[in-house]
Amino acid sequence: MEEGYAVLLVEGEWQSLEDHRGKIAYKKYGSGAFEIEELGELPSDVSLTPPCTPEPTFEERFASTIAQREAAYKTESDPLYMEWQYDGTAEAEQKWRDKVAEIKERYPLPTE
Structure with a gap:
């Protein structure tokens, strides 16, 4: 057969x-x-062949990256910001700024 x-x-x-x-x-x-x-x-x-999915547009990639950043800010950097506002110390401010920079590096904005 x-x-x-x-x-x-x-x-x-x-x-x-x-x-x-x-x-x-x-x-x-x-x-x-x-x-x-x-x-x-x-x-x-x-x-039997799956349909092709189009590449996301620049606008879609940009919006996705912004959403990922916002979620990370909310859970990771916002608490550090509040801690800095409460403490008022340079060390607390630096921890917050470092976390923001880390998030931006993790989710870079698309350029094209």
Whole structure:
């Protein structure tokens, strides 16, 4: 038997049918993925190749980076800022400034 095929008795006759069972198929038009459960050819509107996802635009990358920075500021640098405001010491200010610089280095803004 040829690989990728299965033999099935259909109306008293043995037929060799394509076997894609267990594979993930993707709709060519629209969206959606599903697991193939039956023997036979793939429908014309289905592919085994996942759809291409377009590269994010500059604006999308910029917005994503800003969101990542904001989340890091909220959890990492804002508490240090509040500590500096309470303490008023140069050491506390430096800890806060160092954390802000670390976050900016971790999430650099896209340039193009």
